[in-house]
Amino acid sequence: MKAxxxxxxxxxxxxxxxxxxxxxxxxxxxxxxxxxxxFIVGGFTIRKDIYTGKICFASPENERRENYHIEIEYSLQKxxxxxxxxxxxxxxxxxxxxxxx
Numbered sequence: 001m002k003a004x005x006x007x008x009x010x011x012x013x014x015x016x017x018x019x020x021x022x023x024x025x026x027x028x029x030x031x032x033x034x035x036x037x038x039f040i041v042g043g044f045t046i047r048k049d050i051y052t053g054k055i056c057f058a059s060p061e062n063e064r065r066e067n068y069h070i071e072i073e074y075s076l077q078k079x080x081x082x083x084x085x086x087x088x089x090x091x092x093x094x095x096x097x098x099x100x101x
Contacts, residue, residue, distance in 0.1 A: 007032040010084050012046070012091060024048050024055065027084055041070065046088050055088070057081040 009030040015023055027044035043060030057080070060070050072080065 003033060005031045006034050010080075010087055012084065012088050014092075022047050022050055025088060027057070029080070043070070044084070046084065055085060057084050 009032065011028040011030060013026050015025055017023070023045050025046040026042070027046060028040055028042040029044065031039045031041075033039075045058045045060075046055055047058050048055050059072065059077075
């Protein structure tokens with residue numbers, strides 16, 4: 001099977017939780033093909049280091065499902081990470097600016 005995707009969308013949903021303060025957003029990757037069919041890969045997160053405050057992109061983790069594993073080639077993961085974090089920062093700035101109005 002061969003597939004080509006015409007669009008990749010990163011859906012970022014902020015998470016506001018006191019119980020797990022290092023996770024600041026959940027991320028889903030939506031792949032859309034030429035026929036407008038989609039494939040969604042969820043479970044990614046944006047985390048904030050509690051010591052440095054630096055944000056990072058993290059792949060899905062689930063200790064309860066041992067067969068749950070996602071592997072992304074390193075250079076592709078770096079591109080996805082850069083795009084997701086850039087979008088997250090832009091969306092975070094617009095939320096802060098709306099709060100000031």
